[in-house]
Amino acid sequence: MKLLRRLHRKLRETRMFVRAMQSASHPILAQIIPIRRCNLDCAYCNEFDKTSAEVPLETMLRRIDRLADLGTTIITLSGGEPTLHPDLDAIIRRIRARGAIATLITNGLLLTPDRIRALNRAGLDYLQISIDNVAPDDVSKKSLRVLDRKLEWLARYAEFGVTINSVLGAGVRNPGDAIVVGERARQLGFTSTVGILHDPGGQLQPLAAEHRSVYERFRRLETALFSFAHFDHFQENIGRGLATDWHCRAGGRFLYICEDGLVHYCSQQRGRPGIPLDEYTVDDIRREAARPKGCAPFCTISCVHQTAMLDEFREHPRETLAGILDRRRAMDPRFRTPATVKLLSWLFLDQRRRGVFGKMMISALRLKRKPESPS
Numbered sequence: 001m002k003l004l005r006r007l008h009r010k011l012r013e014t015r016m017f018v019r020a021m022q023s024a025s026h027p028i029l030a031q032i033i034p035i036r037r038c039n040l041d042c043a044y045c046n047e048f049d050k051t052s053a054e055v056p057l058e059t060m061l062r063r064i065d066r067l068a069d070l071g072t073t074i075i076t077l078s079g080g081e082p083t084l085h086p087d088l089d090a091i092i093r094r095i096r097a098r099g100a101i102a103t104l105i106t107n108g109l110l111l112t113p114d115r116i117r118a119l120n121r122a123g124l125d126y127l128q129i130s131i132d133n134v135a136p137d138d139v140s141k142k143s144l145r146v147l148d149r150k151l152e153w154l155a156r157y158a159e160f161g162v163t164i165n166s167v168l169g170a171g172v173r174n175p176g177d178a179i180v181v182g183e184r185a186r187q188l189g190f191t192s193t194v195g196i197l198h199d200p201g202g203q204l205q206p207l208a209a210e211h212r213s214v215y216e217r218f219r220r221l222e223t224a225l226f227s228f229a230h231f232d233h234f235q236e237n238i239g240r241g242l243a244t245d246w247h248c249r250a251g252g253r254f255l256y257i258c259e260d261g262l263v264h265y266c267s268q269q270r271g272r273p274g275i276p277l278d279e280y281t282v283d284d285i286r287r288e289a290a291r292p293k294g295c296a297p298f299c300t301i302s303c304v305h306q307t308a309m310l311d312e313f314r315e316h317p318r319e320t321l322a323g324i325l326d327r328r329r330a331m332d333p334r335f336r337t338p339a340t341v342k343l344l345s346w347l348f349l350d351q352r353r354r355g356v357f358g359k360m361m362i363s364a365l366r367l368k369r370k371p372e373s374p375s
């Protein structure tokens with residue numbers, strides 16, 4: 001069952017990738033907040049409160065439908081703590097019914113075997129937990145010791161993909177904890193990633209030497225060629241306190257929908273553009289994706305960087321692929337380009353062949369040749 005669901009997910013992800021290559025007029029990823037309330041209070045977080053009610057189910061379903069009408073391919077439920085929402089499963093079912101990939105970011109505290117089975121039945125595709133340290137402290141209680149039993153339940157019962165994110169940077173007392181968390185995640189068969197925290201004032205600080213060396217060790221654990229770990233140059237720059245030259249397409253390719261139903265660039269740029277989702281159109285998507293963002297050089301929002309990387313690949317496929325291969329070789333001099341990558345490059349990176357094989361792929365994936373523009 002797990003294997004079948006995994007294969008089905010991969011097929012739908014391939015469709016998502018091909019659609020992202022076909023058109024720049026739909027959101028690749030939208031993060032939506034079903035509840036702002038959280039059952040924790042991490043010291044670095046500005047994305048929660050202790051009092052607000054959940055967004056009513058009917059309102060959530062209408063928002064999911066609007067995102068689907070705009071052509072959104074991945075919808076992530078975040079918070080606050082989304083598992084506090086009493087109708088979480090119905091929301092996930094609607095995301096899947098509308099053809100999007102359903103993902104959930106949670107602190108994991110409320111996970112039980114029954115909760116995990118319910119998420120399976122609802123059709124969840126991916127779940128992500130951030131684990132900030134091994135033992136709880138006054139900055140964060142999202143700790144391996146607190147959550148390890150939940151991770152074992154996930155390994156046993158979850159039919160969806162699980163990613164464990166560990167953190168480095170301001171407020172992290174023991175940088176070596178990131179490696180302990182990453183190794184535990186891999187031992188249980190999960191994907192593991194590492195992120196860099198800003199300080200309590202929201203500012204980015206260059207990583208101290210010990211954190212930098214842990215970051216490098218962590219990246220070397222990742223062996224999959226197309227993992228974002230191999231082209232997350234923005235994280236490397238952040239670690240060194242350097243700016244990154246990139247184009248943020250938030251408001252277009254990435255949307256953040258707050259509990260009030262307004263579209264924002266991201267969790268850290270609320271109020272821009274601040275337009276109700278019900279009134280958001282493809283013109284808004286195109287305009288906001290094109291607009292330069294002054295906050296981009298020191299941005300840490302990795303999911304927005306990742307959507308931008310897909311657009312970089314769409315616009316400059318040869319250069320982007322060459323960059324990925326170069327970075328992989330820099331980490332492992334014995335690395336050789338896999339035959340499948342050579343074949344795909346031959347099929348799709350040549351202008352003449354791309355037309356023929358592209359049409360075949362679009363037809364095999366049952367995608368429309370030219371996606372309609374949502375209104």
Ligand code: SF4
Pocket residue numbers: 038039040041042045046047048079080081107142
């Ligand atoms: S668990 Fe998540 S939403 Fe809640 S306070 Fe911590 S970081 Fe913020």
Ligand code: SF4
Pocket residue numbers: 248249250265266267268269293295296297299300301304
């Ligand atoms: S650059 Fe970063 S902080 Fe600024 S809008 Fe884009 S995602 Fe948000």
